[in-house]
Amino acid sequence: MEANAIQDSGLFRPVTPGGEVIKMSEKRAHALAVEPKFKCRDVRVFYGATEALHGIDMDIENTGVTALIGPSGCGKSTFLRVFNRMNDTIPNARVTGDILMDGENIYDKKIDPVLLRARVGMVFQKPNPFPKSIYDNVAYGPRIHGLATKKNDLNEIVETSLQKAGLWNEVKDRLKDPGTSLSGGQQQRLVIARAIAVSPEVILMDEPASALDPIATAKLEELIDELKEKFCIVIVTHSMAQAARVSQKTAFFHLGDLVEYDDTEVIFKNPKDQRTQDYITGRTG
Amino acid sequence: MTLISAALLAAVIMAAFIFGRGLAFSRGGAFSASGVSGRAHSLPAYHGYFAAWAVGVATILAAFIGWMLRDTIGFEVVAILVIVTAGAGFVVCHQLINPDFRARNFVETFVKMALFLCSGVAVLTTFGIVLSLVFESLRFFEQVPLLDFLTGLQWSPQTALREDQAGQSGAFGAVPIFTGTFMIMGVAMFVAAPIGLLIAVYLSEYASKCTRALVKPIIEILAGVPTVVYGFFALLTVGPAIRGFAESFGFSVPTQSAIAAGSVMGVMIIPFISSLSDDVINAVPQTLRDGSYALGATRSETMTKVIFPAALPGIIGALLLAISRAIGETMIVVMAAGRAANLTGNPFEAVTTVTVQIVSLLTGDQEFDSAKTLAAFALGLVLFVITLALNVVALLIVRKYRERYE
Numbered sequence A: 001m002e003a004n005a006i007q008d009s010g011l012f013r014p015v016t017p018g019g020e021v022i023k024m025s026e027k028r029a030h031a032l033a034v035e036p037k038f039k040c041r042d043v044r045v046f047y048g049a050t051e052a053l054h055g056i057d058m059d060i061e062n063t064g065v066t067a068l069i070g071p072s073g074c075g076k077s078t079f080l081r082v083f084n085r086m087n088d089t090i091p092n093a094r095v096t097g098d099i100l101m102d103g104e105n106i107y108d109k110k111i112d113p114v115l116l117r118a119r120v121g122m123v124f125q126k127p128n129p130f131p132k133s134i135y136d137n138v139a140y141g142p143r144i145h146g147l148a149t150k151k152n153d154l155n156e157i158v159e160t161s162l163q164k165a166g167l168w169n170e171v172k173d174r175l176k177d178p179g180t181s182l183s184g185g186q187q188q189r190l191v192i193a194r195a196i197a198v199s200p201e202v203i204l205m206d207e208p209a210s211a212l213d214p215i216a217t218a219k220l221e222e223l224i225d226e227l228k229e230k231f232c233i234v235i236v237t238h239s240m241a242q243a244a245r246v247s248q249k250t251a252f253f254h255l256g257d258l259v260e261y262d263d264t265e266v267i268f269k270n271p272k273d274q275r276t277q278d279y280i281t282g283r284t285g
Numbered sequence B: 001m002t003l004i005s006a007a008l009l010a011a012v013i014m015a016a017f018i019f020g021r022g023l024a025f026s027r028g029g030a031f032s033a034s035g036v037s038g039r040a041h042s043l044p045a046y047h048g049y050f051a052a053w054a055v056g057v058a059t060i061l062a063a064f065i066g067w068m069l070r071d072t073i074g075f076e077v078v079a080i081l082v083i084v085t086a087g088a089g090f091v092v093c094h095q096l097i098n099p100d101f102r103a104r105n106f107v108e109t110f111v112k113m114a115l116f117l118c119s120g121v122a123v124l125t126t127f128g129i130v131l132s133l134v135f136e137s138l139r140f141f142e143q144v145p146l147l148d149f150l151t152g153l154q155w156s157p158q159t160a161l162r163e164d165q166a167g168q169s170g171a172f173g174a175v176p177i178f179t180g181t182f183m184i185m186g187v188a189m190f191v192a193a194p195i196g197l198l199i200a201v202y203l204s205e206y207a208s209k210c211t212r213a214l215v216k217p218i219i220e221i222l223a224g225v226p227t228v229v230y231g232f233f234a235l236l237t238v239g240p241a242i243r244g245f246a247e248s249f250g251f252s253v254p255t256q257s258a259i260a261a262g263s264v265m266g267v268m269i270i271p272f273i274s275s276l277s278d279d280v281i282n283a284v285p286q287t288l289r290d291g292s293y294a295l296g297a298t299r300s301e302t303m304t305k306v307i308f309p310a311a312l313p314g315i316i317g318a319l320l321l322a323i324s325r326a327i328g329e330t331m332i333v334v335m336a337a338g339r340a341a342n343l344t345g346n347p348f349e350a351v352t353t354v355t356v357q358i359v360s361l362l363t364g365d366q367e368f369d370s371a372k373t374l375a376a377f378a379l380g381l382v383l384f385v386i387t388l389a390l391n392v393v394a395l396l397i398v399r400k401y402r403e404r405y406e
């Protein structure tokens, strides 16, 4: 809890809970702080003929955690899937508008969605480890992207990914066990380790704690707090308390529209829009 | 005659239903017109069903008993017996039906018993078949030692009409038959397994909804083609084609061969494999696909590295079911594989299978206690045990695999 208090005090935290200073060139740190990771302009998503998102304009910060909240069915997941083009895998889904990642339109013809997804990882609502060993789960991404040529390199990637996901100590003696033998919370962290293993720049999370018990949820939130130092994180959550705890920016969606987007503190303390206020105070949703 | 009796019986049962229901309506105000009432236990229709059941069962029983005894007691007595029983049924119903009578519970019990009897018939038939197989096989093994049967290398049942020759000559050695069976099965699986699996992969992962809706039923038509049609296709088209092909290389190959029968059988079991595997692959949760795509895996990587391994147990189950189908198949091999019990490893030669041998042992005029005909039961028993084992293993695998995702 104390750690949380420190972390909540600022967007940018140069020291991890372990006291390790994050190495980052000043120039890069500056660039990161200034340029948004994603710029969305008039983003619309259609399922068949129905428009699920009605022209979203939104910038996602390069650092910290951005939370997407709103009543269910308002298009949070749909919007999240825009960033790694997972909507492409849904047969009748169509995306229009501009989505720039580091200034580059990710819906451009020359962008291969398969490569994009290595840069933009995703964690799903239900933990979905592959029916393989813990090791093979984490090694899956590095293997298909050819990130390690030697066995030792792969071992190292697996170890560091599991460490970053806060799972290494729990599983280091049972890497050969099936990933599905872990508890729900461990599975979710395994899936995060799997995503980290391909060194993405962004991690998208779609209600990652909705299938977890309170203790596993607390652990996951702690982990998100650590990960935000190295990754740009966008998280969908139906729990407003969670959004308040883990995020620095919050976007409120309603019926396919982005109603309000601001610092988390502002959204929860002085929402400008009546709909946001109603949702936050529990009158809708 | 039977038609008239059946019509009469139906009329009596109908009458009983109307009688019981009418009685229920007329007995006091307890039954309201809508059938709902505070006091009556059962709806009038249940009284009707009860009467129909009671009168129907009693009448059928009486008719059955009378029919058995018709030679001793005469047809007139039978008729009277049936009529009296039916009448008695009506009287009993007349006594029983009142608002407190629990007709619904009786009807439920009747229904339960009827369902139980039906499943009992199926189970008993199965047991009967197995027992007759076992006992006839035991008689066979009195004449031919089990070990000779299972390990003997020569099969020539025609020469073994006298019991004293049978065991010694080794004429009932079933090894050539089983090698023939497994060779044809092997050829069939060699054809069907890759094609069936690739079809399943295509249908479940690549085909659009539209294509799938069109292609899947068409492939399943293959399973509906009568096997005798496959048989003459194998005999008249595939066999000669293979022979012609081999002759163009200077080999001489008979028209009837393991490869002709096996390849056509393979085509026959393609839909089994593709359909079952398609279901199995579809049962792999979408979240696993999403997880793989989200890591930047392509479709084929996702297919080969995630979905296929996840579905593998179920696919193995599908393959085992297909194998047991291939082993039990008769018509194609009768027509296209030949009948010679060659012990050979060459698929271009004529071979014979368990099912073909059973057919040829039992067709024609036979005494049913010679070693020759009894051998059919022994072969049938072995075949039954093999396919049963395959099916059990397949079902166990499939079930275990299902539990993993539920």
Ligand SMILES: Nc1ncnc2c1ncn2[C@@H]1O[C@H](COP(=O)(O)OP(=O)(O)O)[C@@H](O)[C@H]1O
Pocket: A047, A052, A070, A071, A072, A073, A074, A075, A076, A077, A078, A079, A090
């Ligand atoms: N695969 C799909 N096909 C058709 N409509 C969809 C699909 N996915 C989502 N939708 C629709 O799009 C809207 C937004 O859904 P979603 O993004 O899942 O909302 P949220 O995540 O905020 O609950 C909903 O009305 C939903 O019915």
Ligand SMILES: [Mg+2]
Pocket: A076, A077, A078, A206
């Ligand atoms: Mg959602």
